[in-house]
Every structure is written in C-alpha cells, then in structure tokens.
Amino acid sequence: QKEVEQNSGPLSVPEGAIASLNCTYSDRGSQSFFWYRQYSGKSPELIMFIYSNGDKEDGRFTAQLNKASQYVSLLIRDSQPSDSATYLCAVNIAANSGGYQKVTFGTGTKLQVIP
Amino acid sequence: EAQVTQNPRYLITVTGKKLTVTCSQNMNHEYMSWYRQDPGLGLRQIYYSMNVEVTDKGDVPEGYKVSRKEKRNFPLILESPSPNQTSLYFCASSLTPGRTPLHFGNGTRLTVT
Numbered sequence: 620q621k622e623v624e625q626n627s628g629p630l631s632v633p634e635g636a637i638a639s640l641n642c643t644y645s646d647r648g649s650q651s652f653f654w655y656r657q658y659s660g661k662s663p664e665l666i667m668f669i670y671s672n673g674d675k676e677d678g679r680f681t682a683q684l685n686k687a688s689q690y691v692s693l694l695i696r697d698s699q700p701s702d703s704a705t706y707l708c709a710v711n712i713a714a715n716s717g718g719y720q721k722v723t724f725g726t727g728t729k730l731q732v733i734p
Numbered sequence: 735e736a737q738v739t740q741n742p743r744y745l746i747t748v749t750g751k752k753l754t755v756t757c758s759q760n761m762n763h764e765y766m767s768w769y770r771q772d773p774g775l776g777l778r779q780i781y782y783s784m785n786v787e788v789t790d791k792g793d794v795p796e797g798y799k800v801s802r803k804e805k806r807n808f809p810l811i812l813e814s815p816s817p818n819q820t821s822l823y824f825c826a827s828s829l830t831p832g833r834t835p836l837h838f839g840n841g842t843r844l845t846v847t
Contacts (some may be wrong), residue, residue, distance in 0.1 A: 650832075651802070651832050651833050661767055661834075661840075661841070662839060662840055663777070663824075663843050665835045681745065704834050711832025719784045719831055720833070721779065721782050721790075721832060722779075723793075724769070724778075724829070727777075
C-alpha cells in the first residue's frame with residue numbers, strides 16, 4: 620500500500636462549480652497534512668495545511684481531515700480556469716530512523732476547470 | 735527574501751559524467767529534501783536531511799549522493815548519471831520536519847543522453 624494515495628484524474632469541473640479532491644494515507648501516526656498546487660513545469664506552492672480533525676477554510680479553499688478514516692480532502696469553491704493544475708497531497712510520516720519525520724507526497728490529481 | 739535556490743535550472747549532460755546540483759536556503763531551516771518528478775509518478779523523495787551531518791535515504795536513492803556539511807546547503811551529486819535519471823528535480827526545505835510547510839526551489843530539469 621502506498622503511503623499517500625490520490626486519484627490521478629483528470630478531474631473535470633465546469634467553471635463556478637465545486638471541485639473535490641481526495642487523499643488517503645496509511646500511517647496512523649501522521650499529524651500534518653498539506654495541499655500543494657503545481658502548474659506544469661513549475662514548483663509546488665502551498666495551498667493549505669491542516670493538523671486537526673475537521674474543516675479549515677481559507678477563501679475559496681476548504682481542507683477537511685478525518686483521522687479515523689485516514690483521509691484528507693480539498694474543496695475548491697467557485698472553481699476558476701486558473702485553478703487548473705495538479706494538486707498534491709503531502710503527509711508527514713515517521714522517517715526511517717532517529718525518531719525524525721519526513722514528508723511524503725501523493726502522485727497528485729490533475730484538475731481541469733472548463734470555462 | 736526567503737528562498738530556496740537551485741542551480742542550474744537546466745542541465746544537459748552525457749552518461750557517466752559526474753554532476754552536482756546545488757541547493758541553498760536562507761531561512762535557517764533544519765529539514766532539506768530532494769525530490770524527482772516524472773510524469774505519472776508524482777514527487778518521489780531521493781534523500782532528505784534532518785540537520786547538519788544527518789541524512790537519510792528516501793524512496794529512490796539509487797545513483798544519487800548528498801551531503802549536509804552546512805545548514806544552508808544540500809547538494810545533490812550524480813557520480814555517474816544515466817539516462818533513467820533524466821527528470822525534473824526539486825529541492826525543498828522546512829523549519830520543522832513534517833510540521834511546517836515545505837519551501838521549494840524552482841527546479842532543475844536534467845537530461846542525460
């Protein structure tokens with residue numbers, strides 16, 4: 620089982636609709652969850668991060684975390700063509716040794732917002 | 735300006751010719767990491783470093799070396815590059831491993847012929 624799993628998409632939504640992106644993770648000890656947006660050929664940029672169960676809202680974006688079910692989701696309201704990108708879910712997991720943490724990414728979901 | 739600086743942005747080389755991709759951050763971050771990105775495979779971790787002189791293998795370390803002699807620098811070394819290392823590489827850093835967001839460099843597109 621992969622440590623972080625995402626549907627690769629593409630997920631196509633019409634302009635103005637809500638886009639829902641999902642991510643599941645395998646490590647029950649994970650405590651930090653991040654969503655990054657990446658345009659083709661560019662570096663990922665942080666959209667949101669969430670640590671606690673429940674919802675976290677920032678403008679048109681809402682992150683939802685359910686630790687019992689081990690999934691985290693990202694909702695994008697009023698989707699715009701400029702939101703078309705790949706969305707990467709990242710989760711902290713225990714490193715190989717030394718009690719450290721590392722960050723592992725899912726393969727990303729490609730979102731297409733149709734004008 | 736807080737940033738992660740990678741160099742070079744583009745690199746074309748031949749099989750077997752040693753190369754180094756540099757990464758430097760000016761945010762006093764403890765955690766630094768290298769990723770490679772290939773179509774359909776997402777960001778795969780090559781190596782990461784929790785602090786000076788502390789490094790560990792990620793998911794795809796074969797064919798790569800790293801060092802962390804100073805907190806700000808984390809170079810990626812390919813001692814004998816092969817065509818399967820053609821990829822887009824990203825360096826990233828964060829203040830607290832796994833607790834704070836990663837800051838990414840602009841990427842290095844490497845082609846090995």
